[in-house]
Amino acid sequence: MKKLLLYVICSLISVSQLFADEGMWIPLLLKNHTIADMQKNGFKLTADDIYNINQASTKDAIVIFGRGCTGELVSDQGLLLTNHHCGYGQIQRHSSIEKDYLTNGFWAMSKAEELPNPGLSVTFLVRIEDVTKQALEGVSSSMSQTEKYKKIADNNREIESKAIAGTNHTASVRSFYYGNEYYMFVYEEFKDVRLVGAPPSSIGKFGGDTDNWMWPRHTGDFSVFRIYANKENQPADYSPDNVPYKPKKFLNVSMKGVNEGDFTWVIGYPGGTEQYLTSDAIKLVSEVRNPHKIKLRDKRLEVMNAYANVNDTIRIKYASKNAGVSNSWKRWIGEINGLKRLDAVNKKIAFENEFTNWAANKPNYNGLLKEFNKNYTDIESYALAYDYWREAVYGIEVIAYASGFEKLIEISKGTDSSLALAESTRLLKVSSNFFKDYDLRVDKDIFKALLPMYFAGVNEEFYPSIYSKIQSKYNGDFDKYVEQVFEETIFNKPEKLEKLLSNYSANRVGELKNDPIYVLYNSFLDVYKDKVSEKYFAISAKNDSLYNIYMNALREMQPQKKFYPDANFTMRVAYGKVKGYYPKDGVKYLHYTTLDGVIEKDNPAIYDYDIPNRLREIYKQKDYGVYAKDGSVPLCFIATNHTTGGNSGSPVLDAYGNLIGLNFDRAWEGIASDMMYDPDFSRNVTLDIRYVLFIIDKYAGAKHLVDEMVIVK
Numbered sequence: 001m002k003k004l005l006l007y008v009i010c011s012l013i014s015v016s017q018l019f020a021d022e023g024m025w026i027p028l029l030l031k032n033h034t035i036a037d038m039q040k041n042g043f044k045l046t047a048d049d050i051y052n053i054n055q056a057s058t059k060d061a062i063v064i065f066g067r068g069c070t071g072e073l074v075s076d077q078g079l080l081l082t083n084h085h086c087g088y089g090q091i092q093r094h095s096s097i098e099k100d101y102l103t104n105g106f107w108a109m110s111k112a113e114e115l116p117n118p119g120l121s122v123t124f125l126v127r128i129e130d131v132t133k134q135a136l137e138g139v140s141s142s143m144s145q146t147e148k149y150k151k152i153a154d155n156n157r158e159i160e161s162k163a164i165a166g167t168n169h170t171a172s173v174r175s176f177y178y179g180n181e182y183y184m185f186v187y188e189e190f191k192d193v194r195l196v197g198a199p200p201s202s203i204g205k206f207g208g209d210t211d212n213w214m215w216p217r218h219t220g221d222f223s224v225f226r227i228y229a230n231k232e233n234q235p236a237d238y239s240p241d242n243v244p245y246k247p248k249k250f251l252n253v254s255m256k257g258v259n260e261g262d263f264t265w266v267i268g269y270p271g272g273t274e275q276y277l278t279s280d281a282i283k284l285v286s287e288v289r290n291p292h293k294i295k296l297r298d299k300r301l302e303v304m305n306a307y308a309n310v311n312d313t314i315r316i317k318y319a320s321k322n323a324g325v326s327n328s329w330k331r332w333i334g335e336i337n338g339l340k341r342l343d344a345v346n347k348k349i350a351f352e353n354e355f356t357n358w359a360a361n362k363p364n365y366n367g368l369l370k371e372f373n374k375n376y377t378d379i380e381s382y383a384l385a386y387d388y389w390r391e392a393v394y395g396i397e398v399i400a401y402a403s404g405f406e407k408l409i410e411i412s413k414g415t416d417s418s419l420a421l422a423e424s425t426r427l428l429k430v431s432s433n434f435f436k437d438y439d440l441r442v443d444k445d446i447f448k449a450l451l452p453m454y455f456a457g458v459n460e461e462f463y464p465s466i467y468s469k470i471q472s473k474y475n476g477d478f479d480k481y482v483e484q485v486f487e488e489t490i491f492n493k494p495e496k497l498e499k500l501l502s503n504y505s506a507n508r509v510g511e512l513k514n515d516p517i518y519v520l521y522n523s524f525l526d527v528y529k530d531k532v533s534e535k536y537f538a539i540s541a542k543n544d545s546l547y548n549i550y551m552n553a554l555r556e557m558q559p560q561k562k563f564y565p566d567a568n569f570t571m572r573v574a575y576g577k578v579k580g581y582y583p584k585d586g587v588k589y590l591h592y593t594t595l596d597g598v599i600e601k602d603n604p605a606i607y608d609y610d611i612p613n614r615l616r617e618i619y620k621q622k623d624y625g626v627y628a629k630d631g632s633v634p635l636c637f638i639a640t641n642h643t644t645g646g647n648s649g650s651p652v653l654d655a656y657g658n659l660i661g662l663n664f665d666r667a668w669e670g671i672a673s674d675m676m677y678d679p680d681f682s683r684n685v686t687l688d689i690r691y692v693l694f695i696i697d698k699y700a701g702a703k704h705l706v707d708e709m710v711i712v713k
């Protein structure tokens with residue numbers, strides 16, 4: 001009876017109470033309450049050690065890597081670690097059949113061999129400022145939503161430009177708690193970032209998409225880069241004269257490893273979470289939107305994989321795209337499972353009932369949930385059409401590519417021929433990148449599969465006008481239609497297209513505009529513009545303004561609860577403990593894996609599990625050097641840190657701020673943490689730093705890189 005009572009109490013408070021391990025905290029605000037809790041759980045440093053603008057602190061060793069990952073500095077010569085899957089695009093771009101770094105790995109044995117990466121940059125956080133007051137200045141409750149947004153946007157632009165005047169910095173004011181608070185982030189960007197090393201994919205992506213999002217895991221998911229600066233140690237475009245950047249701060253590396261229960265923390269750039277969604281939102285995502293998106297990607301993956309399995313050229317060309325398509329596809333599946341197991345919709349409903357009671361006599365709040373409900377009902381068909389536009393229409397590469405010509409076609413109407421010239425020159429550059437990784441057979445098969453799925457998936461009101469033509473002229477035979485337009489279009493013919501672009505003049509615009517692929521794209525675009533986007537974004541905006549009020553209400557209703565803002569790709573700190581979990585009845589997962597597990601999975605017949613001979617050799621010889629632990633090499637570990645996409649490459653640190661691993665994933669059963677964190681299942685997956693050093697030193701023979709680091713034994 002007592003137990004039952006306890007259970008009832010626990011489940012009642014579970015949605016409203018925060019678990020110790022849940023949360024992604026703003027570094028500027030750690031002093032408010034977070035740091036005390038971190039210290040209570042074992043953290044040995046202070047808030048100033050993490051974030052301080054007057055002296056070097058951990059935040060100065062952390063960067064945004066590229067557009068969606070995190071990286072960290074590990075030497076006084078600008079040496080940087082991130083994940084293999086974060087550096088994947090760069091590694092792939094340097095790869096060809098002859099120099100296949102994806103397959104064989106790449107190691108610069110001296111700085112002269114490090115490879116520049118045009119377009120890649122890393123970004124340091126200079127400072128954070130609370131600018132809520134300034135951002136909301138002049139905003140009043142009598143304004144319409146549009147007026148409010150405009151006023152805030154104007155305010156923010158002014159705040160940003162003032163903040164960076166006379167510097168080489170950039171600034172970005174971001175909304176938190178659905179526009180209840182605003183913080184400015186000032187950044188410094190470095191553009192000369194060179195590839196130093198990457199293990200073969202059979203190590204860095206060991207287990208591939210089969211093991212992705214899963215535990216137990218054996219993926220050596222790291223790559224090594226170096227930041228270069230000019231002679232004054234300032235950011236500069238690539239130049240052979242640039243020198244290794246001297247960071248304000250770099251992380252020491254600990255070889256001590258982890259035990260279950262150890263305190264760990266993560267600092268990095270989680271991309272986006274939606275912790276405060278209503279039950280209707282969760283229903284829409286998990287019962288409608290995700291299932292459709294999954295179905296569309298099932299198809300794309302089926303086609304890509306069928307070709308990649310039998311054709312190495314296609315495998316390399318499509319490696320990066322395939323990984324991207326597969327990654328979210330699998331996460332969506334895991335999310336649906338997790339939300340179901342958590343009974344998330346009903347938990348939210350139970351909480352919303354409490355909320356409704358509490359709000360009963362509060363006029364600002366009492367109608368909120370009804371309004372949400374109406375909006376989520378209204379938005380459904382538009383949301384689906386929106387998803388099909390992004391996943392089906394844009395999933396066809398030749399259409400996505402043709403969409404990039406919109407601007408040139410528009411400009412060609414005007415009289416200024418220099419504009420058209422500049423745009424066609426730009427497109428010429430884009431073109432070689434596109435065709436380098438393009439295969440006609442793959443795209444045509446995907447085209448044939450996705451086009452009919454669009455018409456089966458959306459309401460008839462979202463059919464483009466071209467639909468009737470396909471019906472009448474091709475008797476509704478999509479295959480025939482696709483064959484024909486594929487034959488006729490210029491957008492899949494590099495020589496013809498490049499010839500047109502290099503001698504472009506506006507009087508040839510018809511060749512682009514009347515191209516059957518462009519006509520098809522345009523037909524979809526009309527639907528998207530006229531019938532989908534306006535409605536979709538208008539209702540979304542209505543919801544945003546409701547969430548703005550709801551968030552306020554939640555904080556008022558639960559004054560003792562510590563709320564954290566949803567992730568929005570700004571720097572955050574998460575902390576937790578090393579901990580295994582029980583994935584299903586009768587099964588306990590340990591908190592760590594070792595090299596032995598790689599050997600267990602090793603299978604030359606399966607692409608994802610075919611390890612390099614050299615690794616087999618090292619295993620046979622047990623040549624583990626200082627990286628050995630209990631007769632093997634530690635590989636990955638899991639902990640309860642609350643992380644999400646964008647945290648990849650983030651340092652996982654011990655209580656003293658030493659680097660103990662690289663965050664790269666989450667475990668399958670707890671992936672729904674973007675919407676609902678589950679202390680029993682939500683785990684971040686970390687690559688043990690000892691495996692990184694082992695591969696660099698023993699596998700690659702690049703010990704000089706390890707020697708650059710400061711190792712704490």
Ligand code: ARG
Pocket residue numbers: 085205208209212213323324326327645648664665666
């Ligand atoms: N799931 C991890 C993350 O979201 C790793 C993705 C890369 N790996 C892959 N097999 N696609 O980024």
Ligand code: ASP
Pocket residue numbers: 069643644645646647648649664665666
């Ligand atoms: N693998 C993800 C990333 O790339 C991390 C995650 O979603 O947990 O950021």
